Amino acid sequence: MIRTRSAALDSLTLGLTAALMLGTSAATAQEAPVIGLITKTETNPYFVKMKEGAAAAAKAKGAKLLTAGGKADGDNASQVTALENMVAAGAKTILLVPSDSKAIVPAVKKARAKGVLVIALDSPTDPTDAVDALFATDNYRAGVLIGQYAKAALGGKAPVIVTLDLFPGHPVGAQRHNGFMNGLGLSAPDAKSNELGKTSEIACMADSYGDQAKGQTGMENCLQRAPNVNLIYAINEPAAAGAYNALKKAGKEKGVIIVAVDGGCQGVKDVGAGKITATSQQYPLAMARMGVEAGVEFARTGKKPSGYTDTGVALIADKAVDGVTSLPVAKGAELCWGNK
Template identity: 45%
Template sequence: MRSMRSTGWAQSPARTRITAAAVTAAAVTCALTLAGCGSNSGGGAGGSDGAVTLGIVELNLSNPFFGTLEKATESAAKAKGWKVMKAEAKTPGDSATQVTAVENMINNKVKAIVLNPANPTALVNVVKKARDKGILVVTVNTNLTPIDAADGTFATDNVAAGKLIGQWAAASAPSSPRIGMLDFDLSDGAAGGRHNGFLEGYGIDVKSPLVAGTALTKGTVDTGQSAMENLLSAHPDINTVYTINEPTAHGAYTAIKNKGLAGKVSLVSVDGACTGVEDVKAGIIGATAMQFPSRMGQQAVEAVAAYLKDGTKPKSGLTDTGTVLITDKPVAGVESQTSAWGLENCWGTK
């Protein structure tokens, strides 16, 4: 994504996308007012008085990653004097609410939309409808499928993130490595990218005899713990664990600790939340790949500004917003920063 955090640990991407029932259009309409359920001063929401209105469609904001991303996007837009029209998915994977949100934004004639899609394909048709109306649509955090269904994407290169932790894990591996992989739905772009990147960085494929077993999680602490318990029951010799995100890693560590294996199993992950970096500092996670959600929102707004100025569209496809490996156990040949640096640059509650 994909993290499952509310206070401390909550939901995440791979920032999870789990199919959920749609909410009513009326509830969505309330969520779509400018800066809340209030009236739009002056002109229509699209800016009939000459003002610019930017639509922001996020995933569930109980997740601090998405909250950080939305705040950065809104702040960058307001710094330019724009109005904003916001909506969020109510639960992970709630694409139905997002579709209704985009339709409302089209009707309100917003100039552009910054979208964090709950599903890579479910938003494609409504995004096409918006673009056909001359509305610029850029995605953040994750892309649509195909990626050029949006005008541009500002996100982590998840393959590169996975490759970093795979390289670190390979360089840190014991003499007889046995790998467990705690994934999220691999049709999800972030999940699939991280999974494949880890294997590439490690220098193996999923059929390698080094891979003891794999399991799907929902990207949460609880599912990370239960999946790790199951893997350890079937493969008690696992000593290296790839996790889709830091909440999953935190849950997996609980299972490892309960088995008396703390210090004997190395965990790697992706996110860079302050809670995850604290786990690196505490020795719970060996290495994590830090993402930068604020950059995603800020760069998306700059792309919208360029388009509104002279019609210049962003680069088609992915614009990588960067990844940094965080570990207190650096290895030769893999550039990294310490947990101290990570705590200065992390996102979420410190």
């Protein structure tokens, strides 16, 4: 009797163990995919909105989102640390907006060697194939659009230009700057170059790091060298707002064309208020959503995205000019950040 009862108990124990193992396996298969998002900073409104978009997409897809950002644009060390921490935390996909397109590559290679899918958002790595895929604006095209608009808005006047750039060697900064020059009809390197084009029409160049305060300081310094400036190119709208503040402080805000890139909600308001003349609008919410969706697809099916996906760009201007297609401020406000 004792032997028979023991065998029955052993059989029951084995059955329960097997059932628990099957249940654990099924639960593991249904675990929320872990996706990381690393932005250049966590304070720039553009990246704040990207984070919001990623969070909404992750919630809709049943994924867990980890987020981090650099202390400032160009802070590669913080991004490397974030990458390593996210891999250790189990992220199978990492969405990355690289601050330093070259310096981040070794860390990306290590993550990919461990089977992590790495997708660049907004900005490419150098080389671009260091990541699995890129979802971004055509930044050169964005520059061309504001250059074309500026040329028409000048109405034949000779340009006296100040450029408030990002920082040396960054591909997005170079692409926007050189696209602007191309649209204006000036000689410039192509979209693949990380070098900024320079001509005699550019009276002063300053690095703004995409920051409003640095943009204002750069513009104040450039006003000493180019007091008769009539055209300002800014890497983004915070830098453009800084430029406007500097002009207003000097009593020179009238009659100066300011063009930028981003198309954020505040930037569009600034276009409507006459602080910025025109801006090229990009869509970080779309980038974030697409990145999260690709990450969830990879986690569940193993399918990887590849190559470059253009997430769109449109010119926003308060006043239309002949020969250049643009959207009015009201439409820009409707679409700002990618609300569509």
